[in-house]
Amino acid sequence: DTHMTQSPSSLSASIGDRITITCRADHDIRSSLNWYQQRPGKAPELLIYGASNLQSGVPPRFSGSGSGTDFTLTINSLRPEDFASYFCQQSSGTPLTFGGGTKVEIK
């Protein structure tokens, strides 16, 4: 199984801030990395696929980068609706595996 390590587990930020979340795979997964946002009580929603491709309908303040084992999700100019949890997930092979999540809270 591919183990995904996500950091930080939580962070506090202000509206308008730029934040970065990192995800590391325990072996090379090329660009098979996806990012999700989850609001309380809701299902996850796909933000980024293939490490850097913006899912249709997702605002361009979200961006992803990386390949191999190290990946980042960046949110520019945080908006109130961005305070949520974020997860990475590898799709290099089965079993699909997820990072432990990052909760973004308002400072």
Next chain:
Amino acid sequence: QVQLQQSGPGLVEPAQTLSLTCAISGDSVSSNSAAWNWVRQTPSRGLEWLGRTVYRSKWYTEYAFSVQSRISIKPDTSKNHFSLQLNSVTPEDTAIYYCARMTTTGGLDCWGQGTPVTVSS
């Protein structure tokens, strides 16, 4: 627009079978470019992939090792849905269960609404 609608009981007794269904609209369970997954979520274990069913000229099913001895995921082409059965449940199976579509991008781009399931007598 693709939508997934989950149904099934929210309470299951220990040692019994958890059964959930995911109805698909806007796509086909027999699509050659999609895979139909079940994922569960708990505060302690996070998001855990359980398995999927895929049609590529014939049906394929893959399961997570942790549940492979007691899980079954089946497509129903007549109803355009797929189901999850998890046998011999314990309180450790208490979770929110989601169905989700994976496309050729590799991302899970459409999710059901989630079904909270409690295993308790």
